[in-house]
Amino acid sequence: MSIFAPLLSRLVVTYCSIGDYERVLRSVRPTAVLWPPRFYEKIAGGLIAQTETWPRLRRAVYDAAMWVGRRVAEDRWSRRTPSVLLRIAYAAALRGVFLPLRAKVGMDRIRVAYTASAAMPESVIAIWQIWGLDLRECYGLTETTGAPIAHFNQPFPRPGFIGRIFPDPRFQVKIAEDGEMLLRAPLLFDGYWRNPTETEAVFQDDWFCTGDLVERAPNGDLRLIGRKKDVIITRGGKTINPQPIETRLRESSLINEAIVVGDARKYLTVLIEPNTPADGQSAEAVAELLRAEVARVNADLSRVQQLKDFRVLPRSLQVEHGERTANGKIKRNAVVRSFAALIDEMYGANEDAAIANHVRSKSN
Structure with a gap:
């Protein structure tokens, strides 16, 4: 995207730092964007906040445009013609309301418009599609040299899916028994630099083990459902x-266990099981x-590794609840499920909730 596409087309790439992207976005007004989910989420949250301050008449016009936009989006996702x-x-809604709103940023x-590198909340994709932006997910790793999976020829795809394998018979996907996605493609890397042991570990025959768990819908679309390992990928990628x-x-005498969480979240937080406090x-x-x-x-x-908040676990982690193995090891996914409400407290009201509520139709 950054090097070869400009050599083969009229594409001009603009680089900017993470802290400066909003200013550069307004200055450049690009025609193509590939960003991690957090950028789309943050901008959408800011625009929604603006609409909530509009005068009553302007807000009524916007609400009417959203009513129309939701119904068009539902037709698109169901592959019906409005x-x-x-x-x-x-x-009329696009020209009079949504494009002027998008022009502000x-x-x-x-x-x-594509997004990759982390899980994207379905509501964020939905709001941009309602606003007329054909936002699609794609999937790729450094090891795959680009995105072998995306919504290549599916305009305004239903949120929640990363797309389908590239339409070329040399690109193939296989789902292992444990749900891990395996890839075979002509653009796969040959191996990790001077690390034959690690290279051997990620190949089964000539299939590359991605470490990502997926499920395939009847129509062939792939849904990303989690990581096989405990590596955390934040919303910012x-x-x-x-x-x-x-x-x-755990070096602290006060802490018995610590479980860092933040997969597909904006930042990291931690659950702490303390040692018994002193009398x-x-x-x-x-x-x-x-x-x-x-x-x-x-x-x-x-900065990206820092813990923004913590919660003390109300009880110790237990084998009976599936949170520890028989030999005492922590089972991260089980802990996250057991204490989901406690984790949600640390993220509180955010753009996810605002965007999700914004997408839903208001009850009559």
Whole structure:
């Protein structure tokens, strides 16, 4: 995308830092975008917040446009052709409401929009499609030299799927018994530099083991459902190994177990199982001591690795609940399921909820 496409086409690539992308976006007004989910989510959340401050009449016009947009989106996802009247109404909504709204952030000229590198909330894709942006997911790794899976010829695809294998018989997908996606393609890498052991570990015959768990819909679309290993991929597309962070936390005499979470989230947080507090210490005092331990570990971490919040587990992790193996090892996915509500508290009201509520039809 960055090197060869400009040599083969009229594409001009604009580079910018993460902290500067919104200013550059308004300045360039690009026609094609490939971004991690967090960028789309943050911009959509900001635009929704703007609409909520509009005067009553303008807000009523926007609500009517959203009513039309939701119905057009449902028809698109079901591969139905909207009625003539609905198409006329949507054209008016797009020109009069949605494109001017997108123009505020420089996204009114985009013709091609993809997202990759992390899980994308379905509501975020939905809102951009309602606003007329043909946003699609794609899937690729450094090892695959690009995206062998995407919505290549499926305009306005239903949210929740990463697409289908590239339409060439040399590109193939196989799902292993444990749900891991295996790939075979002409653009696969030959191996890791000077690391034959790791190279051998990721190949089964000539199939590349992606480490991602997927399921295939009857129509061939693939849904990404999780990581086989415990590597965390944040909403911004950053890959983080949680084990070193957890090890640093467990160095504290106050902490028995620490489970870092943040897969497909905006940032990292941690669940803490404390050691039995000393007599006479209140829960508030223990919480302050734990907060100091989290700050100690954060001081040596990069920004994307830092823990933004923590919660104390209400009970110890147990084998009976599937949270530990028989020999005491933590089963991360089981812990996340057991304490999902506690984890959600650490992320609170955010763009996900605002966007999801915005996409849903209002009850009459």
